[in-house]
Amino acid sequence: MIETSGQALDLWQISGRDHPAHVADHRLVECEVMGTMLASPHPGEWRTIRHCEAVGCRQYNCSLAGTAIEDCLLDTMGQAGPMYLTLDACVFRRVIMRGRLTTMLFRFDPHPFSGTGGGPDFKDRWRAEMAAYYRSGSRNLEADWALDITEARFTALTSLTIVPGELVRFDPDRAIRIRRDALTGNWAEEMPGVMQICCEDFLEGPFDSFVVQRGESKVNRERFAREAAWMRDHGFADPA
Known part of the structure; x- marks a missing residue:
């Protein structure tokens, strides 16, 4: 090398x-x-x-x-x-x-x-x-x-839409995995705006799931914690 x-x-x-x-x-x-x-x-x-x-x-x-x-x-x-x-x-x-x-x-x-x-x-x-x-x-x-990305610290929220979620290793305290089969019907209704955008981008591709990881500023961490909890509570993201 x-x-x-x-x-x-x-x-x-x-x-x-x-x-x-x-x-x-x-x-x-x-x-x-x-x-x-x-x-x-x-x-x-x-x-x-x-x-x-x-x-x-x-x-x-x-x-x-x-x-x-x-x-x-x-x-x-x-x-x-x-x-x-x-x-x-x-x-x-x-x-x-x-x-x-x-x-x-x-x-x-x-x-x-x-x-x-x-x-x-x-x-x-x-x-x-x-x-x-x-x-x-x-x-x-x-x-x-x-x-x-288990030890990655992104400066901003990062949506790994182009990588199959099942092939991404991540820390569930800092990231969520969202599955295509949950995005049916009126899936976007009341979903946090940034998560909607991530999902819309993901649906343009061929994969069954993807991972979204938080940004590491205090504001980003707090916002992501709320939105990740909403996504999990409503069945869009895998349990922690």
Whole structure:
């Protein structure tokens, strides 16, 4: 593993390519990372980040799309620029997130390197490929978990809509798992607004459940505690 400390880096410098597609075996310590990894115009042709660690780093307007992140560690990441860390149509396998983490947006819609990848069904085909990716590891869920956020401390409420909830390891004191089969009928009636938004985003995807984790400011913790209790009491979220 190549270790780099205290530097400002673009993803192309790490990957050695003008348009980064694959990164492996790097450990970044207290670095500032910038750049984007854009989705392939061919759904299911994953960009990859494998066997990498980022410890005590900051991100500057980073975004990943159509990327498979596997066997990686993200331990404490701040925000250097004005933009949040965006993860669009990304998939995960055995990824640990821990420590205080910048605001992250997990979204279904990818942004391809060029064009639209073949028409109006481009987004739908990417979502089908995301589902297929997780099915490939479904025979051994214990070994092929996706994300471990048990020790993560997000700066803002974080909705992991693009990751199957059963493949996320989390602390039930800081997160809830919401199931698709509970979102029937007039499911949104009286539901707290932020939870409605999270559920609406989730329903655009192919998965059966997802996890929402609180932000760590005092106001966010108190609000989340109330809303998580409401979701559990009304049968939308798993019991604590």
